[in-house]
Amino acid sequence: MNSFILDPILRRALEEDIGTGDVTTQATIEPGTQASAELVAKEDFVLAGVDVAQRVFQLLSAETAFEKLMNDGQSVKRGDVLAWIKGDASVLLQGERVALNLLQRMCGVATLTAAFTKEVEGTQAIVVDTRKTTPGLRVLEKYSVRMGGGGNHRMALYDAVLIKENHVAAAGGITNAVSRAQQRVPHTQKIEVEVRNQEEVAEALAVGADILLLDNMSLDELSAAVELVGDRAITEASGGVNLESVRAIAEIGVRLISVGALTHSYRSVDISMLFT
Numbered sequence: 001m002n003s004f005i006l007d008p009i010l011r012r013a014l015e016e017d018i019g020t021g022d023v024t025t026q027a028t029i030e031p032g033t034q035a036s037a038e039l040v041a042k043e044d045f046v047l048a049g050v051d052v053a054q055r056v057f058q059l060l061s062a063e064t065a066f067e068k069l070m071n072d073g074q075s076v077k078r079g080d081v082l083a084w085i086k087g088d089a090s091v092l093l094q095g096e097r098v099a100l101n102l103l104q105r106m107c108g109v110a111t112l113t114a115a116f117t118k119e120v121e122g123t124q125a126i127v128v129d130t131r132k133t134t135p136g137l138r139v140l141e142k143y144s145v146r147m148g149g150g151g152n153h154r155m156a157l158y159d160a161v162l163i164k165e166n167h168v169a170a171a172g173g174i175t176n177a178v179s180r181a182q183q184r185v186p187h188t189q190k191i192e193v194e195v196r197n198q199e200e201v202a203e204a205l206a207v208g209a210d211i212l213l214l215d216n217m218s219l220d221e222l223s224a225a226v227e228l229v230g231d232r233a234i235t236e237a238s239g240g241v242n243l244e245s246v247r248a249i250a251e252i253g254v255r256l257i258s259v260g261a262l263t264h265s266y267r268s269v270d271i272s273m274l275f276t
Contacts, residue, residue, distance in 0.1 A: 001051060005139055010056055012136075013098045025093045035089035035275055037096075039082040039103070042270035046114045047074050048147035049106030050082055052140065053099040061091045073110075073147045082271070089275075096273050104268040105137070106144040112266040113148025116246055116259055125250035125257050128153045130238075132260040141263040153258055161185055162213070163193040174200060178207040192236070201225045205232055213258075215239050219248055226253045 039053065047070055054066040064087035070076060085092060116127045128151040133141045142152050154160035163177045171177035174193060181191045192211035193204045198221070204212055205228070214225050216239035229235050236256035237249050249257055 001139075001143060003055065006052065006055060007059065009136065009140070010052070010059055010098070010102075013102070014056070014059065014095070017098055018094055022090065022094050025090045029089050029093070031090070033089040034087065035092050036084065036086045037092050037273050037275045038084055039100075040272050040274055041076045041078055041080045041082060042272055043078050045076050045107045045269040046110040046148050047076050047082065047107055048072050048110035048144040049103040049140065052106065053083070053103045056099040056102070057085060057087065057091060057095045060095050061088055063087055064091055064095075076107075085273070092273075092275075100271055100273060102137075102140065104271050105134075105266070106140055106147075107269040107271070108266040109141050109144035109263055110148035111269060113145045113150040113262050115243060116257075116262065117149035119243060119247045120250040120257065123247075123250040123253075125254055126151045127246070127262075128236075128256050128258050129262045130258050130260040131156065132264040134263070138263075145262055148262075150259075150262065151256075153256075161189060161191045163191070163209075164213075165194055165196070165215075168194070174203045174209075175207045178204065178209050182208065190234075194238075195225075197221070198224060198228065201228055205229065209233055211236060211256075213238050214254065219252065222249065222252050222254065 050068055050072055057064040057066055067084040070082050120127060129142055129145045130153055145152060154162060161181050163181065168174050168177050171180065178191060178193055190210035192213055193209045194213040194215050195201045195204050196215050201212060211234040212229060213236045214222055217225060222237055226235055235254045236258055237254040238258040241249060241257055241259045246257060
C-alpha cells in the first residue's frame with residue numbers, strides 16, 4: 001500500500017493514542033529494554049492489513065524488526081502466528097493498540113467479504129463495496145474488500161458518475177440528469193443511474209445510461225429488470241443484501257451486487273500481540 005496515503009492515517013492514529021507520551025511504559029520499563037513479540041490469531045479469518053501493522057511499528061522506530069509469516073489474502077486458522085516483531089520494548093508497547101485496531105478491523109472486512117464472495121461462486125456476479133466506510137479509513141477498508149475476494153465500487157465522489165434519487169429529484173428526472181451528465185463528462189466515463197422500478201429502468205435505458213443500479217427491488221422485480229435490460233447496460237443490485245439473500249440475487253444474472261455491510265457492519269476479528 002502506498003506509504004504516501006497510508007502514513008498520514010497511521011500518524012494521526014498514533015498521535016491520538018500516545019499523545020504526550022505513554023506514561024505507563026515510561027513508569028515501568030527501563031529505557032533501551034529490548035523485547036520480542038508475536039501476532040497471534042485467536043480465531044479463523046481472512047488476513048488483511050499485516051503490512052499496515054508493520055508500518056505502524058516502523059513509523060515509531062525504523063530499527064524495529066518485523067517478520068511476516070503470512071500474507072494478506074490468506075486464510076488464517078486459530079493459533080496461527082501472523083508475524084514476529086523485535087525491537088525496543090517501549091516501541092512495541094506504544095504501537096500495539098494502533099496496529100491491532102487496524103489489523104483486526106481490516107481482517108474483519110476481508111473475512112465478511114470472503115463469506116459473500118463464496119455465496120456467489122459459479123455465477124457471473126461480483127460482490128462490490130460502497131462508500132459506506134469508516135471516515136478516514138476508506139482506503140484501508142476498500143483494500144480489505146479486495147483481499148477478501150470482492151471488488152471496489154467507486155472510491156469517492158470524484159472518480160465515477162453515480163446518479164442517485166436525490167440527483168434525479170434535483171435535476172428534474174432521470175432523462176434530464178443522464179442527458180446533462182452525457183454532455184459534461186468525457187466519453188470514456190460510464191454513467192450509472194439508480195432506478196427503483198420498471199418505468200425508471202425503461203427511462204434510463206432510453207436515455208442511454210451505461211449502468212443501472214437496481215435499488216431495493218424484490219427478486220421478481222430484479223428478474224424483470226434484468227430481462228428488460230438484456231445486454232444494453234450493466235446491472236447492479238443494491239439495497240438490503242445479506243448472506244441469506246445474495247445467492248438468489250446473483251442467480252438472477254446481475255453483474256454487480258453492492259453490499260454496504262462489507263464496510264459498515266463487519267465484526268473485528270480477535271488477534272493478540274504477546275511478548276515472548
